[in-house]
Amino acid sequence: MAFRTMEWVTEGPVLRLLDQRVLPEVVRYRDLATAESVAGAIRDMTVRGAPAIGVSAAFGLVIAARQAGGADLRAVLPAADAVLRAARPTAVNLFWALDRMRALWEAGADAARLEAEALAMEAEDVAVNEAIAAHARAILPQEVTFFHHCNTGALAAVGVGTALGIIRRAHEAGHKVFAYLDETRPRLQGAKLSSFELMEYGVPHAVVVDGASAHIMRKRPVDIAVVGCDRVAANGDTANKIGTYNLALAAQDNGVPFYVACPTSTIDMGTPTGDGIEIEERAEEEVLVVNGASIAPNGARAFNPAFDVTPNRLIAGLITEKGIIRPPFDVNLRALFGG
CATH class of the missing domain: 1.20.120.420 (translation initiation factor eif-2b, domain 1)
Incomplete structure (x- = not known):
């Protein structure tokens, strides 16, 4: 379809x-x-x-x-x-x-x-989107297992998407691809949307709960974690869907390179660090109610930040349409933008 x-x-x-x-x-x-x-x-x-x-x-x-x-x-x-x-x-x-x-x-x-x-x-x-996927091919082995968070494919873009677009295009280019998809609480974009897309494209994958990433990376081979983003600060700190920071920590502890796929339009050189990125807070009901059914006791409260910031020290590179930007990000991003 x-x-x-x-x-x-x-x-x-x-x-x-x-x-x-x-x-x-x-x-x-x-x-x-x-x-x-x-x-x-x-x-x-x-x-x-x-x-x-x-x-x-x-x-x-x-x-x-x-x-x-x-x-x-x-x-x-x-x-x-x-x-x-x-x-x-x-x-x-x-x-x-x-x-x-x-x-x-x-x-x-x-x-x-x-x-x-x-x-x-x-x-x-x-x-x-196509340029990001093409640049990513240079760092992918022929047989590659990905870890992915949220949804960054065609549903999140006009073209094939960013991080999920990398996974899709690698599969279509003949790589032997498998992807672990974080379910991405509380709105379940990984389970509902990323799995929907990869089913459409025939890409082998498994949906996992967000808290399983460290265990899976420790017990099973994972080659690369790749996510999208909503904003990159001038020093490379990156805001993305809540749970991304957790995934980056799990990747670092298990020696899995963690990459962020992003158009250069997502890089905000006017914000020096991730501390300056405003984090949206959404309704409590997104946490407390799933598909119309309450999953918490009556009267329970929730705190629902929609994003978190992954520090630049956890990021191996930013995969952009202009190439892969590597640390030190403050220097290399200034050079990219002619600063």
């Missing part, structure tokens, strides 16, 4: 998103016709994954611009821009995409120019 994470429909216009909240049981699409509804879809995780969030937000602005008719977009778009920026705080691609669009509308661009820019971002993400 083929699926598309998003589709821009010019008639309307609407942004058509695959509703990831109901996968894998139901494959359902939502047509969103306002910037506010796109922001809501980002917030409620109908769409998720840093690259997909950024492109979706760009199309949200295009919808607002198209609906403005002949009005001056410099007067109309600040409100739409603000509501989209408020949707989620951690993924830097959201702000990167909106900043890119803002530079155009503040300079007087019309709706057609903004639409062209959003479509360009969409095409760029496809190319970036």
Whole structure:
């Protein structure tokens, strides 16, 4: 069964998103016709994954611009821009995409120019995903066992994705691939989404509970851990789905190289270290309720940070579309960006 994470429909216009909240049981699409509804879809995780969030937000602005008719977009778009920026705080691609669009509308661009820019971002993400997968091939043995956290594939991007895209393309290139997928509590993106994708592509894998990673790495051969990210600080500290830090610690203790797959748009040179990354905190119910059923006593409280920060000392390299960036990250990232 083929699926598309998003589709821009010019008639309307609407942004058509695959509703990831109901996968894998139901494959359902939502047509969103306002910037506010796109922001809501980002917030409620109908769409998720840093690259997909950024492109979706760009199309949200295009919808607002198209609906403005002949009005001056410099007067109309600040409100739409603000509501989209408020949707989620951690993924830097959201702000990167909106900043890119803002530079155009503040300079007087019309709706057609903004639409062209959003479509360009969409095409760029496809190319970036493929370049990341190609660079990763250089560090993969012919027979390779991966460890992966959350979902970083086609559901999190426009193209094949980042870390899961590496796994998929390695399989398609003839590597003998096996992947352990953390279930990724509390929203279970690894079990529900990453397994859904790898089943579609025929990639051998096993879903494991998040707490099993250290045991598996100690008892079974694992060649590489590879994850995606929502933001990389200037020193290489990396924010990603909660539980990534745990996986990196387990990898270090067991001699498994830990890599982060990320577009350069996810690298935030304006944030010196991971301590400066805002960590989104989500509703308690995500922890206390699973598929509508309570798993804790009545009255129990929960604390639900959506992300954590993996210190740069645990990261072997950042796999980007421009190549693999290795430590010292503060030096090599400055060089990458011409600093």
